[in-house]
Amino acid sequence: MISIEGLKKSFGEVEVLKGIDLSVKEKEVVVIIGPSGSGKSTLLRCMNYLEEPTAGTVAVDGIVLDGEANINKVREEVGMVFQRFNLFPHMTVLANIMLAPMKVRHIEKAEAEKTAQELLAHVGLEGKATAYPPQLSGGQQQRVAIARALAMKPKVMLFDEPTSALDPEMVGEVLDVMRRLAEDGMTMVIVTHEMGFAREVGDRILFVDDGRILEQGAPADVFEHPREERTRIFLSKVL
């Protein structure tokens, strides 16, 4: 589904990604962990071209991302959930979810609304259709953001630290939605600091450090028997 080869990314003089090779299979849930500044968010943002790679290729569903030419097509298939939600504050919850399906996929308003209502119910927010994002709690906003991304019926969902900006008591409700999504067979790439969740939901764990994938494997292997010293040190701090 996603295939990355020799990916490098520099911001000015600083090389954040130093050569990443990665492929994500259909229905696979890949969780990226690692210290702050290791490049894991940048890696995720390269997957829908929010960051332009300095070198190497990123392909989604067989299409190599190469800038404006095909970028919107690919992004239709790749949902993204941000740390800070990024809901559109001037629109109702319903309008937030309906906008892209109507403008990008040219779906009729009535049908877009029906889908939006179903998705809201799916994330447990059926009563909030006419609310505005600033009226909602962080957890509710993030669930709307997930519904908004799902409304495009994407093939892949990317999550960039989706619970890092939430109060602790709201983390669970967002992780629940993500867990169900994984159970429904969505292909997902998740950057998170929630180690318990990573272990439970991930099919594969990637430990990223200093711009490289240092170690990867099944959750039990990475968490129980890390091969690399850096992984051991990181896990001992966060577990």
Next chain:
Amino acid sequence: MNFNLDLMISSFPLLLLGAGITIKITVLSVALGMVIGLFVGIARISNIRIFRAASAVYIDFFRGTPLLVQIFLVYFALPVVTGQRVDPFVAAIGACGINSGAYVAEIFRAGIQSIDEGQMEAGRSLGMTWGQTMRYIIVPQAFKRVIPPLGNEFIALLKDSSLVSVIGFEELTRRGQLIIAKTYGSLEIWISVAIIYLVMTLTISRFVAYLERRFRADDKH
């Protein structure tokens, strides 16, 4: 000192006619300026280099030269080039609107840049184009934020429209001059003119304050 209240009262209807024309010039110039300003402001931050350069030149030129000179350029200099007389009304609206467009462009640019980058990223991530995201996400939010500076620009333009009196256009200031030419009532007439301008600018600033309150309430919901 001899203050002639009767002159003030009797000339008032004529001055009000001039004020009507001032309002007409201002409203049309603001409308023109907003359209120009929106496009030039967006061009200023576009990814396309030629757009950025052209809008920078536009803004620099029209903010960097006096409106009075711009009015002369349109009314007196342009006909030399084209060989055609420019209607004073067209010249007035054209010069004021083009001038205002440069200021409004900077207002919109700042407003757009004040919107969190995550909004553009969210729109683009959903597959929307840059233009769609601007239109549906960024500009509507930026618009609310720029209402106060746009109000200031509206007021400034209303006052600056007095400059078109130099091309013989009979707006409020010019009416005042014409009445004084006949009656020699400088004191009474200029006081009347000032009061009428003041009433108009205060009305605008109250209206802008009302809009600002309404949109702020809107944000809280």
